[in-house]
Amino acid sequence: MGLNSLRQSAGCALAVLLYLFSVTTLAADEPKPLKLTTTADHSKFKELQREFQSGPEVTKACLTCHTEAAGQIHRTKHWKWEHLNPDSGQTLGKKHILNNFCISIASNYSACTSCHIGYGWKDANFDFSVKENIDCLVCHDTTGIYKKPPGLAGNPVIKDMELPPGSGKIVKGIDITKVAQKVGKSSRDTCGACHFFGGGGDAVKHGDLDSSMAAPDRELDVHMDATGLDFTCATCHKTSSHDVAGSRYNPTAMDKDGVHIRGKVDNSNPATCVSCHGNGPHKKEERLNQHATKVACQTCHIPAFARGGVATKMSWDWSTAGERDAEGKQVVRKDDKGRVIYESRKGTFTLGENVKPEYFWFNGDVNYTLVTDKIEKSEGVIRINWLGGSPTDGKSLIWPVKVFRGSQPFDPINKTLVKPHTAGNDDTGYWKNLVWDKAVETGMKDAGLPFSGKVDFVKTEMFWPITHMVAPKENALACVECHSKNGRLAGIQGVYIPGRDANKLIDTIGWGIALLALLGSLGHGLMLFVARRKHQGE
Amino acid sequence: MKSAKPIAAAVLLTLLGASFSASAYDADWKRGRIYYRSVCTSCHVAMPVGSINPSAKTMAEWSSYIQADKHAKGKDTVKQYVSKSYRASIKSANKAAEKFAEVPDQELLDDIKAFLIKGAKDGEAPASCS
Numbered sequence: 001m002g003l004n005s006l007r008q009s010a011g012c013a014l015a016v017l018l019y020l021f022s023v024t025t026l027a028a029d030e031p032k033p034l035k036l037t038t039t040a041d042h043s044k045f046k047e048l049q050r051e052f053q054s055g056p057e058v059t060k061a062c063l064t065c066h067t068e069a070a071g072q073i074h075r076t077k078h079w080k081w082e083h084l085n086p087d088s089g090q091t092l093g094k095k096h097i098l099n100n101f102c103i104s105i106a107s108n109y110s111a112c113t114s115c116h117i118g119y120g121w122k123d124a125n126f127d128f129s130v131k132e133n134i135d136c137l138v139c140h141d142t143t144g145i146y147k148k149p150p151g152l153a154g155n156p157v158i159k160d161m162e163l164p165p166g167s168g169k170i171v172k173g174i175d176i177t178k179v180a181q182k183v184g185k186s187s188r189d190t191c192g193a194c195h196f197f198g199g200g201g202d203a204v205k206h207g208d209l210d211s212s213m214a215a216p217d218r219e220l221d222v223h224m225d226a227t228g229l230d231f232t233c234a235t236c237h238k239t240s241s242h243d244v245a246g247s248r249y250n251p252t253a254m255d256k257d258g259v260h261i262r263g264k265v266d267n268s269n270p271a272t273c274v275s276c277h278g279n280g281p282h283k284k285e286e287r288l289n290q291h292a293t294k295v296a297c298q299t300c301h302i303p304a305f306a307r308g309g310v311a312t313k314m315s316w317d318w319s320t321a322g323e324r325d326a327e328g329k330q331v332v333r334k335d336d337k338g339r340v341i342y343e344s345r346k347g348t349f350t351l352g353e354n355v356k357p358e359y360f361w362f363n364g365d366v367n368y369t370l371v372t373d374k375i376e377k378s379e380g381v382i383r384i385n386w387l388g389g390s391p392t393d394g395k396s397l398i399w400p401v402k403v404f405r406g407s408q409p410f411d412p413i414n415k416t417l418v419k420p421h422t423a424g425n426d427d428t429g430y431w432k433n434l435v436w437d438k439a440v441e442t443g444m445k446d447a448g449l450p451f452s453g454k455v456d457f458v459k460t461e462m463f464w465p466i467t468h469m470v471a472p473k474e475n476a477l478a479c480v481e482c483h484s485k486n487g488r489l490a491g492i493q494g495v496y497i498p499g500r501d502a503n504k505l506i507d508t509i510g511w512g513i514a515l516l517a518l519l520g521s522l523g524h525g526l527m528l529f530v531a532r533r534k535h536q537g538e
Numbered sequence: 539m540k541s542a543k544p545i546a547a548a549v550l551l552t553l554l555g556a557s558f559s560a561s562a563y564d565a566d567w568k569r570g571r572i573y574y575r576s577v578c579t580s581c582h583v584a585m586p587v588g589s590i591n592p593s594a595k596t597m598a599e600w601s602s603y604i605q606a607d608k609h610a611k612g613k614d615t616v617k618q619y620v621s622k623s624y625r626a627s628i629k630s631a632n633k634a635a636e637k638f639a640e641v642p643d644q645e646l647l648d649d650i651k652a653f654l655i656k657g658a659k660d661g662e663a664p665a666s667c668s
Contacts, residue, residue, distance in 0.1 A: 035564070143567075143656075143662075144567060144568075144656060144662075144663055145656065145662035145663050147663070172662075174662065175662075187568075189568070215568070215571055215572055215575060217576075218633070225633075226572045226576075226634075227572060227576055227633035227634045227636070227637045228633065228637075
């Protein structure tokens with residue numbers, strides 16, 4: 001062996017040693033990254049190690065392992081968009097109700113079902129029994145790139161495409177294979193992809209859920225604080241067999257069941273404050289626990305909604321829609337902050353930030369005015385839904401509520417609300433043609449309901465209890481916010497609120513006792529004074 | 539001269555080992571988002587520069603920026619503001635720095651990069667600061 005060979009051998013040995021050293025040293029310096037939030041790296045499963053061309057292909061792969069998941073999903077409100085209220089007997093859910101903002105999904109499926117947990121719900125004939133129509137990714141995406149644009153019936157864009165067709169705008173396709181290989185638990189981002197944007201935009205409907213809640217600070221939400229407790233939605237909306245607990249259609253207004261204890265069978269709603277905090281959460285101030293027998297936690301602990309810098313729509317007036325400019329084009333007007341307050345296709349909006357809620361007695365009963373119910377314009381404002389409750393039923397608490405106010409189309413001959421065809425690049429879509437008769441005719445036909453051919457507008461209100469954006473305790477309402485003449489609870493009846501209320505008898509008795517106490521003190525002092533003078537004189 | 543080849547190979551393998559170890563980390567864009575907003579943006583809005591949306595740059599521009607490691611036009615480094623020592627210095631007043639105090643520097647930098655690339659102008663989900 002020559003000197004060169006020796007040198008080469010030594011060099012090679014050094015190379016291997018250095019390589020091993022670099023790997024082992026790095027490994028020793030910093031522990032191997034390990035995901036502690038999951039037990040499975042889905043990219044290692046051979047079922048997912050392929051190129052996917054569509055959502056249903058991914059679902060088929062998911063179901064090879066998660067064999068029972070489809071059956072579970074098919075039972076849920078998130079899948080059916082349908083809910084039978086056991087108390088009122090009303091069939092609710094997005095599939096059936098209407099609201100006074102974006103109104104209804106009937107004939108608008110391709111737009112609205114971008115928020116359905118399925119693929120392909122483009123008309124009333126969608127097959128809810130097909131397993132592969134379930135969209136696993138919309139809830140289990142962890143990449144943050146999974147999107148389902150309106151107009152595609154719940155399908156994502158896999159390849160670059162022009163959307164809306166003819167607009168010249170190109171939507172980039174997403175790497176659905178990457179999304180499939182990185183699935184994980186649901187998150188604020190996945191739930192928020194729909195619930196932050198309900199009504200067609202950020203914060204439109206929910207006042208207490210918007211994009212600011214994706215990574216909120218402590219002031220905005222003490223539970224979801226991204227640098228603190230970092231709750232996901234599912235921390236409270238505890239899910240069982242894919243059924244997400246907590247529903248606005250059937251809420252728990254007063255939770256008498258106390259905290260949920262691990263191992264104990266408990267069928268009560270886990271998404272209440274009480275299920276964690278119990279019925280007496282104020283350890284130092286028993287008086288505050290007494291308040292909790294009449295006042296919902298949310299009333300004091302959510303002093304305002306839309307606090308994250310995103311304005312929520314407070315009213316929507318469809319009756320002003322339809323303007324065109326001198327060239328016949330649709331009009332958009334913005335306020336001084338650049339926020340849209342008028343659109344030809346939608347009408348006039350008012351917006352609000354840091355909005356003080358309105359307050360109502362609420363016992364958990366929610367009833368809806370359905371499209372089949374008769375209404376009278378002469379009766380004034382029609383309630384799209386209304387909250388049951390009274391100060392005396394033993395089931396009600398005073399709750400904070402966002403009240404949606406609007407004016408929407410109705411049929412003055414048949415005396416019903418109507419479901420117009422708004423979204424759609426066709427001859428009857430209102431957003432394209434601004435013609436109400438055609439739009440309502442198409443919508444009502446799709447819903448299988450009669451339409452007289454006449455359209456008028458009626459004022460409406462809708463009531464949603466507020467329960468998110470819980471502030472830190474130091475930012476809870478101060479006493480004077482309610483205990484004052486024109487405080488927040490000025491309109492609440494049936495309960496005596498010191499500082500707000502005046503009862504002549506109670507006031508007379510109180511002032512009388514105070515006067516007697518004063519007279520007693522003065523008399524006692526006078527007697528002491530006289531006795532001392534008398535004593536000094538002796 | 540011939541003996542230089544194995545040495546060069548050794549150096550290359552060393553770098554490979556290092557890069558292999560680094561690439562094993564699956565960056566967490568959500569953690570990057572929190573740090574970027576709570577540390578980077580919160581400081582920037584207090585400074586004349588103002589906030590910088592991830593969508594203000596392209597993916598290539600963000601990659602170059604992080605690779606160049608020049609903060610404030612080269613007055614200091616980007617890594618400095620992601621380092622454990624920096625986090626330790628502000629953690630009493632910054633909850634994100636406190637929460638991620640023990641995260642290895644490179645992991646946190648990768649997290650931030652993942653958020654910026656994803657939220658870039660031409661990224662998969664262009665993002666603002668809010």
